[in-house]
Amino acid sequence: MIARVGLAAVCGAGGQDVITLRGITWDHPRGRQPLEETADFYADRFGVRVEWSARSLKDFGDAPIDALAERYDIIILDHPHVGIALTGRRPLLPLDTYIDPADLQTLAGQSAGPSHESYMLAGHQWALGNDGAMQAGSRRTDLGSFDWPGDWESVMALGTELTKGVSRLAIPLAPTDAVCSFISLCAGRDGMNEPARCFVKHDVGLWALGVLQRLLEVCHPQSPHWNPIAMYEHMSTHDDVAYCPLAFCYTNYSRTGFRPRQIAFGPVPQPRGSVLGGAGLGVSARCRHPREACNYGLWLCSAAVQRGLYVRHGGQPGNIEAWRDDAADEVTGGFFSGTRQVIENAFVRPRHVGWPAFQEWAGNTIRSTLLSRSDHAACLRAVESRYQQSLDAVEP
Structure with a gap:
């Protein structure tokens, strides 16, 4: 070319x-x-x-x-x-x-x-x-013989089961990852940008926050402080994280010799909508x-x-x-063979000029709501209001 x-x-x-x-x-x-x-x-x-x-x-x-x-x-x-x-x-x-x-x-x-x-x-x-790239599932195949969970209830069941042993479930919940995981969950249920100028359907948004809150209950305690890189660095050098259902994927960690232990990447527990x-x-x-x-x-x-x-x-x-x-x-x-279907069904975030500032604000708001166990409906109303403001921004 x-x-x-x-x-x-x-x-x-x-x-x-x-x-x-x-x-x-x-x-x-x-x-x-x-x-x-x-x-x-x-x-x-x-x-x-x-x-x-x-x-x-x-x-x-x-x-x-x-x-x-x-x-x-x-x-x-x-x-x-x-x-x-x-x-x-x-x-x-x-x-x-x-x-x-x-x-x-x-x-x-x-x-x-x-x-x-x-x-x-x-x-x-x-x-x-x-x-x-997109958010994908990841696991240490040497830390368990479980199948890739196919839905979020199966993820919860696996997370609960893993708490009985040494290795845990994890999900990075640094602010950017908190909002992107929220979006993935909502997009998987066709809940994004419907109706026009709306960030997320209210009932779908409440469900997604509920899933993230439940995940936090069974996750590795460092999950709220990790971004994907920090989680994969830990996951590839320690043996206390067996599975992550949703995080931006990095092929480096699946390669022989990049880190002491290889990470396998695969599907997310929903058929579409990964960010x-x-x-x-x-x-x-x-x-x-x-x-x-x-x-x-x-x-x-x-x-x-x-x-x-x-x-x-x-x-x-x-x-x-x-x-x-x-x-x-x-x-x-x-x-690539493990994740190709995930990227082919990925969800594209909004790209208006006000989005980057909104994403940063929403990530901090969602994360703080989850950590403080604050009211999910109030969080969702605040996020929706700020999103409406972002649509009218003319400069970043």
Whole structure:
């Protein structure tokens, strides 16, 4: 695939000086390694080098991207942030103005679930889905012979049974994870955004808060303090967490040798609605070499690179061809075959400009309600009211 100017235009042939682009990703081997480890490869062949920096997982999920667009050419971003592209700040380049429509159509057809589509808004493609993820189930297969629970009552029963032994159920409930798990539960019951401008159906929202409250009763005591990375780090180095029903997945932890113990990833206890995660490659509107940046994005997101170099260097591709590849599946300990159906049925969060600030507020509110055992109906009313306000926001 090529941008409209063609990859040949940026190849480093004939002694041409190397163009340097600055990129910002997020700080985890999954976010950094496949980008950093392929930088020399790309520079040697195409005369363009991307120098990468990283920000925290929390800033990746919650912090506005307009300030990053002032300092970096390429931004790895979360799809709920694309709404800022429509504000007066216009920090992102509409990639469809530089990339051939046929190439975008190819990537759309190769998208891992709704990854590619999640970066399209108001008729423009604001990022390319280089990383694919969603909330999934996870377990230590050496800590029990139970089947993957198929519904939430089965999860509760398993959680209760596990309290009798050494290993427990866990679910990360840091603020972002609290609100995303709430959304997954609601989306699994078709409770999101119905009717129009409503965040969640009231009865479904009450049910979801009730499920999370019950889970907290049987979870590992550190669950409220964990994000997915912290939980997987613990889960892969200790033997007191056997199963998690819902958390953003990381293929690194299913690979042999990444940590002392492997984690298996699989289905969630509902047929659909798991919240989409992942990351997309956006280009700053202030980038001095937009065609080169777009060409790099097309190369990085191509099926050949995603199922090859990207996976080998610890990446979690946004291209479904990698999820279907037997060699990639073997490298990742069956991660892709175990979770492909989950990402194909994932739920895309709202992407209006007020969403990131709302998500941060709602996550803190839901988490504090669960920890204090406060009134669920009052929490839901407050969340709904704040969501209505977020819809009318014109700036982040």
